[in-house]
Amino acid sequence: MAGKWGRQADARAAAGDPIAEPLGWWGPVWQRPRPRSVVELIRDGVLPVEVAATLWALLARRASVVVAAGPSGAGKTTLATELLDLLPAGTARFFLRGCYEPFAFLDDPAVVPRRSALLANEISPHLPIYLWGPAVARALAAIGQGFQFVGTAHAASAEAFVGMLAGYPLRVPVADVARVDLLVLLDAWGDGATVWREVRGISTLAPLGGPNGGIAFGSLASRAVRGGPLRVDPAVATAAAVRRGGGNGLGPEIAARSTVLVELAGRSSSPTTDRERAETATIFARENARLTGAAGDGRAGR
Numbered sequence: 001m002a003g004k005w006g007r008q009a010d011a012r013a014a015a016g017d018p019i020a021e022p023l024g025w026w027g028p029v030w031q032r033p034r035p036r037s038v039v040e041l042i043r044d045g046v047l048p049v050e051v052a053a054t055l056w057a058l059l060a061r062r063a064s065v066v067v068a069a070g071p072s073g074a075g076k077t078t079l080a081t082e083l084l085d086l087l088p089a090g091t092a093r094f095f096l097r098g099c100y101e102p103f104a105f106l107d108d109p110a111v112v113p114r115r116s117a118l119l120a121n122e123i124s125p126h127l128p129i130y131l132w133g134p135a136v137a138r139a140l141a142a143i144g145q146g147f148q149f150v151g152t153a154h155a156a157s158a159e160a161f162v163g164m165l166a167g168y169p170l171r172v173p174v175a176d177v178a179r180v181d182l183l184v185l186l187d188a189w190g191d192g193a194t195v196w197r198e199v200r201g202i203s204t205l206a207p208l209g210g211p212n213g214g215i216a217f218g219s220l221a222s223r224a225v226r227g228g229p230l231r232v233d234p235a236v237a238t239a240a241a242v243r244r245g246g247g248n249g250l251g252p253e254i255a256a257r258s259t260v261l262v263e264l265a266g267r268s269s270s271p272t273t274d275r276e277r278a279e280t281a282t283i284f285a286r287e288n289a290r291l292t293g294a295a296g297d298g299r300a301g302r
Helices: 038-043 049-060 076-086 134-143 158-166 234-243 250-267 274-297
Strands: 065-069 092-095 116-123 148-154 182-191 194-207 215-222
Touching: 038 049, 038 076, 038 250, 049 065, 049 076, 049 182, 049 194, 049 215, 049 234, 049 250, 049 274, 065 076, 076 116, 076 148, 076 182, 076 274, 116 134, 134 148, 148 158, 158 182, 158 194, 158 215, 194 234, 215 234, 234 250, 250 274
Parallel strands: 065 148, 065 182, 092 116, 116 148
Antiparallel strands: 182 194, 194 215
16 A cells, blocks of 8 residues: 555655555544545635645745644644645655654665655654654754655744754754744634634744854744734745745745635535545646746755
């Protein structure tokens, strides 16, 4: 089965494969949850169209992203999984095996880092299937070799996320923490029997120059209040795209991607079926090629 949890040779999956994620990807569950699509999250108000289009443009440039939230059940894995549909076409997916990951693919000459993504279901010590210990530093350092990275974590802010990685006990070098381009922060709260979820904000991370190093934070998108509008800062988006090797014409590109997302949201059913998810992923791949061309390969890493 494509994407099966296990050997590196079985850890690749084509975009849109409805059984791409191994069961362990979803944490301690008895069965694989129903897959959702980015357009479904747009319809549900979790992810505004402009924000989704901006994430799509940056992921097409091979930006690395972590979806974070304080509480469990906020939808971190759901959103991270749907973002996989926005990866560049032909990206090989490697589902990391938590604390047990041997990283044998790093020495495999058949693996092309600039066409591969490392996927971590969660950075935490809660379960052995989650990424923790020395494996965290090794995975983030691999971004510098050209790999893209998508994962989740428990953190309520960009500062808390960096503190978790750079502080005790992980002590990940700050330069490697800064290889994570985007931190998507989720919010979830209860209102009677209803649980509301939304993207609260998106932060950018970038290495600071100078002998002391450090990380510069940017606010790519933020909400002033729960349920309020989530607005993208075009300057921060352009800066993030430039760091990934291509910021020219980003505004019109995001507008074009927004148009595609609106059309898809209008035509697909709710809930999204496996077949629709696969078809949507095919459309994403085609539009990536049309809208970014060579920019979709991004840089080798930073």
